[in-house]
Amino acid sequence: MRKLSTQDADFEQQLTELLAFETVNDPQLLHTVDDIIAQVRQHGDEVVLHLTQQFDQHPAQSMSELEIAQEDLAKAFASLDDEVKAALSTAAERVSEFHKRQVQETWEYTDALGNRLGQKVTPLDRVGIYVPGGLASYPSSVLMNAIPAKVAGVKDVIMVVPAPKGVLNPLVLAAAHLAQVDRVFTIGGAQAVAALAYGTQSIPQVDKITGPGNKYVAAAKRAVFGQVGIDMIAGPSEVLVYAEGEAADRADWLAIDLLSQAEHDRIAQAIFVTTSAEQLADVETAIDAALAELPKADIARDALRHRGALILVKDRAEGLALINRIAPEHLELSVDTPDDLIDDIRHAGAIFMGRHTPEAIGDYCAGPNHVLPTSGTARFSSPLGVYDFQKKSSLIYCSEAGSKPLAKTADILAQREDLDAHARSARYRYES
Amino acid sequence: MRKLSTQDADFEQQLTELLAFETVNDPQLLHTVDDIIAQVRQHGDEVVLHLTQQFDQHPAQSMSELEIAQEDLAKAFASLDDEVKAALSTAAERVSEFHKRQVQETWEYTDALGNRLGQKVTPLDRVGIYVPGGLASYPSSVLMNAIPAKVAGVKDVIMVVPAPKGVLNPLVLAAAHLAQVDRVFTIGGAQAVAALAYGTQSIPQVDKITGPGNKYVAAAKRAVFGQVGIDMIAGPSEVLVYAEGEAADRADWLAIDLLSQAEHDRIAQAIFVTTSAEQLADVETAIDAALAELPKADIARDALRHRGALILVKDRAEGLALINRIAPEHLELSVDTPDDLIDDIRHAGAIFMGRHTPEAIGDYCAGPNHVLPTSGTARFSSPLGVYDFQKKSSLIYCSEAGSKPLAKTADILAQREDLDAHARSARYRYES
Known part of the structure; x- marks a missing residue:
């Protein structure tokens, strides 16, 4: 499994390679x-x-x-x-x-x-x-x-x-x-x-x-x-698990959460980001241990090898920048006070806060949708929701008096756009 | 300009031809x-x-x-x-x-x-x-x-x-x-x-x-x-003006509103729908009169000839069905009490209610957006809006106690989906 550090000289290039995935260009x-x-x-x-x-x-x-x-x-x-x-x-x-x-x-x-x-x-x-x-x-x-x-x-x-x-x-x-x-x-x-x-x-x-x-x-x-x-063009599923090596973290929990993404398919992406080199090593060991018992170990191993990563960041600020850069589909914040991070997280499909909120709960029964923007598209799109099945029509109802000043404004602008019928249509209303 | 009636034997076919427009298939x-x-x-x-x-x-x-x-x-x-x-x-x-x-x-x-x-x-x-x-x-x-x-x-x-x-x-x-x-x-x-x-x-x-x-x-x-x-794949602009031959209607107003759409370009679509054969004829005459004075008469004439229509419907119910079928980008309701129609209109980009609300006012300064779904896409999309520039992330934060029953549910369902790591990830939380 790939191990990266933001201190690596070629970190930027390695990250770009890690995230590279284009759907449908064949x-x-x-x-x-x-x-x-x-x-x-x-x-x-x-x-x-x-x-x-x-x-x-x-x-x-x-x-x-x-x-x-x-x-x-x-x-x-x-x-x-x-x-x-x-x-x-x-x-x-x-x-x-x-x-x-x-x-x-x-x-x-x-x-x-x-x-x-x-x-x-x-x-x-x-x-x-x-x-x-x-x-x-x-x-x-x-x-x-x-x-x-x-x-x-x-x-x-x-x-x-x-x-x-x-x-x-x-x-x-x-x-x-x-x-x-x-x-x-x-x-x-x-x-x-x-x-x-x-x-x-x-x-x-x-x-x-x-x-x-x-x-x-x-x-x-x-x-x-x-x-x-x-709704969207779906890519492979991904999780980014973020931790800071706090005492309450458990490497086996972090490992199984990463694996619950990796077992989906061979192109699924599981990324662990931590501020602690020691925790990074512990999680790597825990992943190996968990893989030994996993029925879909073969798929998960493939996914981790090709698209997984353990990334060491210097501090929380770097961690947050990386999260926003990746805009992960699923983001787990395995920290004592996840509320402290929320304001600075701009891009993520779903945010799983604290250690008792594994992605698996969200996949099935927390309530929010599990159809989420993948491949960085959380930069501009949202979880599937009721808003995907409703649409809007604008309503405009001018009164006779209220129409006149607007018609005058429309007339002036329409003339400057060389749209004479627009201008006349407006003029009829305020000259009436 | 095409004249149709819902009573025509081939109305359905003529309507389909009128509305046929595919963007980007070359x-x-x-x-x-x-x-x-x-x-x-x-x-x-x-x-x-x-x-x-x-x-x-x-x-x-x-x-x-x-x-x-x-x-x-x-x-x-x-x-x-x-x-x-x-x-x-x-x-x-x-x-x-x-x-x-x-x-x-x-x-x-x-x-x-x-x-x-x-x-x-x-x-x-x-x-x-x-x-x-x-x-x-x-x-x-x-x-x-x-x-x-x-x-x-x-x-x-x-x-x-x-x-x-x-x-x-x-x-x-x-x-x-x-x-x-x-x-x-x-x-x-x-x-x-x-x-x-x-x-x-x-x-x-x-x-x-x-x-x-x-x-x-x-x-x-x-x-x-x-x-x-x-946001959307835009097609040519369209208006559907609906009237019922009421005394307060003015053929010259209806005509100029249709022309304000037709002057946009040669593939713009202006459709007039009325329950009154007499009004249909009056509007046709008024269009000819207005064209004579219009700087962009050439463009408008082309648009009306190829994509325009005057359609006679039997009654309001037929008119409403036709509106929903067409799902027009702009819909003008030139009727005494437009509120009576609103509940039954399911698909339209923007609805201009009453005789003092020409599309031109909406194009410039009413307030609602003029970037609207075209070519019938109002069936599933909305005017451009603030919601196009905001996106959502789900938030899930389980308490230690609150997590356990959800983890149990997730475990059961994950097992039935053969996702063992998901099941374990959930189990860790309720067995802890």
Whole structure:
């Protein structure tokens, strides 16, 4: 595992290499995705079925076999053992509770001239949520995508999830039931994104597509952006754990938190930043010890080797600068008083404060969303939220008297922009 | 100008044709844009200067000549005549006043277990605003892009505006001064977007790019999305004016409002929808009369011929359905009691209510933003706003006691997702 220090002469270059990751820049992949989208637009169901048979080895012989009935979702939930049923329900409730606080309301005010101005908030009509299949088919992802949409008031939530060889995690279906997903199709890849964006005979056209996926899904989302809304282009998952070698830190806890990121996949990124050289060494040792017991040690080891790092910083100021530079998806602050750091942290998807808040709690049931901006995009984007499923329309209602001074101002500016019809349209109002 | 009625047998098909518009689907254009971006990434300033000389026929011989000094912005403002200075200042003040109400604040609550959960709101560090040059170089666009960024608290607002042959509208510079833009570069096209997204020796790298542009700009924004944030992919501007033939309607007002959209460019879209066949005919006549006096009649005539329409609907219900189907960028409700319609309007960028609220007032000085979702994207997106320049980080701070039940839930779910390190990471917290 890479060990860096901000004191290294080539630290800047090493950091740049560590963080380098570009999604979707392979021309061959882009071409394949564009082609799939064009085919789905033209031929609809037929192509979606064919590609699902081909890529997912799905045994379905007709599109109708690719839809899961509501009663099957309910059955999947009913058949869970009580412990899991309770855990999933707790998670759903907490996610719902947190997201309700994100709901935006319509507002309006009247200005000094007597004109009414405001912002009307409306849910989207219909959204598609992409849930990865195979290895990473997570019931928690269903909750994290569908619940904010439902809290926003979206009437139709259409879920797609690929089912390789026709096999699906029943917990994914149970979660869809719990989150009140309206329809579920077992399709995935660029073909699922295209089907949602343009609609087919069987699959309804949606207004926005959210949720992470592999590089084909990411490329397809970028390609259909504009036709529909999308949440973000997801890259590999990352965590940055920050500590200062305080007495209360435990190396085994820090190690397992880093590994809980690294076990996701071979390109996941786990970075440990500390002000203490001794703690850095301890955590390295603890990681090795923990790896020995980890079922997914092979994946985690690969991820740590290629994209992991242990970074020594001089002091808290350097640590904070590094955090803001990296803008991590997940940030754990393993310090006695994390509140002291918060004001100086400008960029992070989610901030896990203190030693009793491991990322794993946030992944499942703390309440905030686990779909978060990756690859430094926390510089400009936010966790998935209710705001992704609501949109705004401006409201402007001028009174006859209140309109006149504004019309005069508009007339003057329109003339300077050489827009004569604009100017006249304004003039009609104040000359009337 | 096209005349349609919902009673026409082929109405659905005609409507689809009317609304058909796809931005950026020309492979040649995409290739050109990708190539420009790659060149700018690799060679920086040198390529930006070269392309600006080539595409804009700009006489600059060095990059430094492509930056406008702050004192030149101040001079441009100072040299305006008083009437224009006052109009621009009124507009800026009203835009600022409206947008202040969009500011989102950090919030936090403590759950029943004693865990703190919240959402931290942070402004973006640095943004780029694209202001079209040439024909459509509008001071109002500077205000509408820069003011929300400044209200959000963005420290560095970098403006780019192409200056064909080195010529710039001095009002654009004056507006940049008024809106407290931090730096202005006279560059445009895909090269300006690439320079902002990746940075060059002279041009600072930004976190997000907003503002409309031509098809090259739109394609470049799509291509750099992910590297930086973008607001939306802008299409041609549109208005839908709705009326019901009430006595207070004036055909000349309705006509000039439609023309104020049509004069923008040859692909602008102006649609009139009415429940009254008589009014439809009156408005058609009034358009012809107004065109005779319009300096930009040639552009407006072209726009109306190719993309305009007068549509007769049976009743208000049909009118509302049509509005929601079209999801217009600008919607004017020329009716006695527009409040009666608002609840049923789900999709529109901005809604201009009543007869004294022409779009022109909103374009300049009502307060709400004039950068609005086009081409039906109001189904899923919002006017440009302060929320485009702020982003959120989730906050999770579990107490030692409050962490335990959540850790237990996370453990159960992580085991079902086969994520052993997640499960252990959670278990460490509740077994401690």
